Amino acid sequence: MTIHSRIRLSVLALTVVLGLVGVQLTAQNAPPVQRVDISGDWQVVTQEDTPNYAPGPELGDYAGLPINENSRQKAISWDASSLSQPERQTQTHPAQYIGNNRGPARISKILEPVTQRHIGYALAGGFGRADRIVWVDGRPHPSEYSEHTWSGYSTGAWEDGVFVITTTHLKTGFIRRNGAYTSPYAKMVEHYFRTGDDIAVFIWIDDPLTLDEPMVRTYMLRWNPAGNTQAGGVFESVDELGDKPLGWVPFFTLGTRHTEYADRFKIPFEATLGGAETLYPEYQLKLQELMKQQPTARPAGR
């Protein structure tokens, strides 16, 4: 190699090195990708709205749910003993319920085995192994004719640092454990706001068949590094119906008035039937009118 060739080679090598340094410094000035991780062991903070989850809501308590007449009719006829039928005993809770109930106790990253690229999250569902997978690799949702499952089909992405899960392909399932339900056409979107060791979770469910307007809920996860979450227990099938004949279907007849909840808490029965108008502050004016007709009712809260 001549001296000129060596000089040329050195100049080119130096150029490449300096170019890479420049590109690196430029990259440092680029806006960072706001991809906030949500993996880890978590403890669900269960103070909010507790009775709806443990021990569970009362029959006839649909207040605060924007359900329409379709969902209300099914809810009124729902009997908890239906979950004791042999064919339903091992059924997990649907995502539209468990998603706004206990939440995941453990969220694990799913990495592509060879490239280690982050392609999803596994959300461990403790109760009845209502596990969920959320894909974050940009894949589309399947065809509308694809199978619907209890966990549905979920994809996730970050919006301004907030992790957003979109779930479709759900089965018909309850949104409150007293029969208020959504259809297979429901779509659920969850927002995970991480602030240090806390995640506030906001859930939005829309369903043109059963809801007058989207239903929203919130709950809280707190980082629990010592949680050491184990696999949740699966349900076992045992005889819970005693002498009931095979094929017996538990139900309340259409038109049943579940008045126990309204009577117990002295709330106008009409208000306990839910519906979109019961969600707004101005409904308290209607409540005041209803309470005038029901002297034992409580004052409206405003």
Add this chain to the structure above:
Amino acid sequence: MKRAMILAGAMALAVGFGQAYIPAQAQQAPPPAAPPPTAQSQAGFDLTGVWVSIVTEEWRWRMVTPPKGDFDTIPITDEARTVGNTWDPAKDTADGNACRAYGAIGIMRIPARFRFSWQDPNTLKMEVDAGQQTRLFRFGDLQAPAGSGDWQGFSAARWLRPGGLDPAAAQARGRGAFGAFVPAAPGRGGAGAPNAAPPVPRGGTLLIRTTNMKSGYLRKNGLPYSENATMTEYFNTHRTPDGNQWLTVTQLVRDPRFIQGEYVSNWHYRKEPDAAKWRPTPCTAA
């Protein structure tokens, strides 16, 4: 050929080295000090406007005044239960304390409309139509005034970046949010840098710490919190597929006298197009 190669090499050298060198040139002549950025200019999201409570949770404790002694879901002390069972709304009204359930802790769960605006570039104002209350969220290194406060207390506010990262704390360590390099400010050593504020990333959280509150009620049925209660709040905004904008507020309340550990709750509000449904009403004790 030789000249062409030398010319190409020189151009590549200039392009590559220039990217690294030009910022360094700029750093050599520090511009005049700019005024510190205001809280309003550092906001990762816009809270201004009117938001309405959507009461889908804790309905029977919010839309109606619950019976005396119904303190379900809140981790209270025995003393809180004892004091709560002495609730007398008529006495509260007569004593001028009808607003005890409308203090900073209780007001966020009351079905209402909340109007946000900037009182000044470092003070965010939140008005509530129910009870006609006003909370002020003050940014900057301000201390709570001495002595007992009012129903809304003193609220110190700070913007956090997505994930809960504190840009002020990160910059003090020489690293920005998500590890991005933050040049040290002139006069503080380090490499030196232009005194221009870095661009504000979208999103994040408004962190609020409230102290100096008058003793009030967690619920309208007289469940108390004391004047020593403290509250941390996270305010987050976001959009849903139907185009609506939401505000989700997380409250972490501590009160050694009336709460065991920490009381955690979340409340959500939807943005309204205007103030057409704004309906100021006075406090009521029952």
